[in-house]
Amino acid sequence: MNDQVISRDHVGSLERGLAVLEILARHPSGMTLTEMAAEAGLTRAGARRFLLTLTALGYATRSGRLFALSPRLLTIARTWLQSASLWSHAEPFMREVAAAVNESCSAAVLSEQDVVYVARVPGRRILSVALNVGTRLPAWCTSMGRVLLSELPEAELRAFLRRADIIARTVKTITDREALAAEIVRVKEKGFAVVDEELEIGLRSIAVPIRNRSGAMVAAINVSTQPGRFSIDDMEREILPRLRNAARAIEDYFVVQ
Template sequence: MAQEIDSQSSEDRDFVASLEKGLLVIEAFDASRPRLTLSDVAKITGITRAAARRYLRTLTRLNYADFDGRYFSLSPRILRLGYAYLSSTALSTRLQPFLERISEETGESSSAAILDGDDIVYIARSATRRIMSIGLGVGSRLPAYCTSLGRAILANQPPETIEAYLNRVRLEPRTPKTITDKNEFRAILETARQQGYAFVDEELEFGLRSIAVPLVQENGQVTIALNISAQAARVPASEMEERFLPSLRSASEALHYTL
């Protein structure tokens, strides 16, 4: 009995209550509650307003949350906390057969990526040939703003998340074709959201075109996108949608029920 009490006491000493409360604050936000006031967070979590304020201010200071003067919302950086899961073998294993099928059907390289901070991170890939001047593989990072994968994900985020992203990021010209005007970029994201796919034509690198679709999960959120990349010399821009979109959409729809 004494050993059991000592064991429980040891477990209590090892339990970090402040971490528990911080995680409760993060978990207070979801698809139905993307923006919360300080009072909302205190009520949902059951902690005091003073404590909720400290946790929210800390999250904001660390760029895991945004604050507009009244409402708090989680920022894209929060995805880093889930990256270990999203890039895990289990997820990659589930995605890989779909990417390989896409590549088999189209003869082109296909990839899956998440948004991590202001970049995309590749979590699965089926490469048929080298299409960029740099090698790409699982874990590779690229700027979200000039990639079809990044745009497909960004286009399906809440407006405040998009604005927070644009307030942080400078749209650097990677090529003369890169969109660097933020108003034009907003319009491109809206077009991508409405049509259900994003197309990038030599904005990341000369000679590279890509098209991506969002992977909409059962809760309606978009954290993953799928794409096909092709060399501009082989595939005209006018043919990207007709040749590649059916395979991408088929995979996206199938994955909707498996992830």
């Protein structure tokens, strides 16, 4: 009965339009009509209708033959994030961590092969990686990503690692899939992750999970720093307890819901 209702109410054109948006998001430099048709599995006429509709509504822009996303989606995402009560509740605790260690504090969720930043309190120190709410980074080489991946059952984790586009971001990046699987298992055992210059040289981070009242992991929270500021031992001694305290305070949100 439920399947019949879902099938009857399913709007195929909306699904295809959202797929076009997602494809545009993966190609920030823009796409031609032909490229969109090929990647979305549409006819040229169908791709043209979707792209022109998105452009007319302000969700896409057109420059010559290229179509690209407009900033309007950022406005929608920002509105949602600002109204998301969990992250409104989390921000003061994240600010306490950032102020205590004089570094940035961020939160992210897992989305396909990436983590997506949903909250961030910037530190005073400038890193070359531009990180903001909505930023996507590879889950397999980030501390929050490894924390989130550690929640996956073994079969799902191995499936993720098989399909992930794993490349060396630095000379320290772990790219061997077996080694990555073993590292993520260690993260699960320890309850936190440290990633040392695998995403970018000069960038070191530590992350812990955030869980809901049933114990399921819903996000991760981290602190990013530089090797000259904190050794790994320093991070585990000085930053990890603060992160864990903040995570527990954020998790209290679920208790009172």
